[in-house]
Amino acid sequence: MSETAIPAKQPQARQEARVPAPDADAGRAGHSEGSAAQGSPAPVGLIWRVRGRAAFRAFNPPRGTPTSQRPARVQAAPLTVSFLPGDGVGPPQVAYAISRKVGNAVRRNRIRRQLRAIAHELAPTLRPGMYLIGVAPSSEPVSFARLRSIAGHAMDQASAEEASRRSRTAS
Numbered sequence: 001m002s003e004t005a006i007p008a009k010q011p012q013a014r015q016e017a018r019v020p021a022p023d024a025d026a027g028r029a030g031h032s033e034g035s036a037a038q039g040s041p042a043p044v045g046l047i048w049r050v051r052g053r054a055a056f057r058a059f060n061p062p063r064g065t066p067t068s069q070r071p072a073r074v075q076a077a078p079l080t081v082s083f084l085p086g087d088g089v090g091p092p093q094v095a096y097a098i099s100r101k102v103g104n105a106v107r108r109n110r111i112r113r114q115l116r117a118i119a120h121e122l123a124p125t126l127r128p129g130m131y132l133i134g135v136a137p138s139s140e141p142v143s144f145a146r147l148r149s150i151a152g153h154a155m156d157q158a159s160a161e162e163a164s165r166r167s168r169t170a171s
Contacts, residue, residue, distance in 0.1 A: 050095035050130050058084055059095075059132045071132070072162035076154040078138040079147075083158035085166070086129035094119045097134040111135055114144055118151045127159040 050056065059071050059082050071082040086092070096115055098108045115133055119126075133151065142150070 048091055048093045050093045050132070055093075055130060056095070056132075058130070068165060072158045072165060074154045074158040074161065076150050076157070078136050078142060079150055079154050080134040080136065081151070081154040081158045082132040082134070083127075083155070083162050084130045085127070085159075085162055088128045090128060092119075092123065092126040092128055093130045095130070095132045097132060099135070099137065101137040102135055103137075107141075111147075114147055115151060118148050121148070122152055122155060126155060127163075129159070129162075131155060131158070 061070055071084045073080065073082045094116075096112050098111055100108070102108055102111065115135075119131075119133075133155075
């Protein structure tokens with residue numbers, strides 16, 4: 001058995017240790033704005049939600065209501081879009097009606113998020129009023145691009161139908 005002597009003194013390092021550079025610029029003052037805001041940013045206000053029982057009741061009026069007071073309704077593939085004209089002051093209001101027959105909660109929420117994104121894209125071109133977008137169950141899933149074209153066409157067609165209905169009743 002032989003033992004080797006190990007010196008207690010560590011040898012000098014030949015290179016300086018690699019230390020990452022600081023995140024902040026040394027020549028610049030610290031962040032004077034304060035801490036970052038938490039949560040989602042404030043909404044831009046392009047589209048509002050449809051709220052209140054009376055608003056939803058207007059989309060499904062009782063029997064005997066004249067056709068001129070009923071919402072304009074357009075069916076296109078898996079979507080049904082109903083439109084009620086507004087006063088022209090505020091932005092368009094959009095509501096979504098997605099049945100449980102469409103699928104489980106994950107699928108329904110995905111479709112709702114997609115429709116919400118489409119409505120925000122189309123907001124500058126939409127007429128003021130209330131839109132109700134209903135989704136019917138379909139056998140195959142619809143791609144986002146196809147859903148965008150269907151929804152855009154149906155929303156334009158519903159508002160155009162309402163405008164033609166108003167011009168017929170005015171004359």
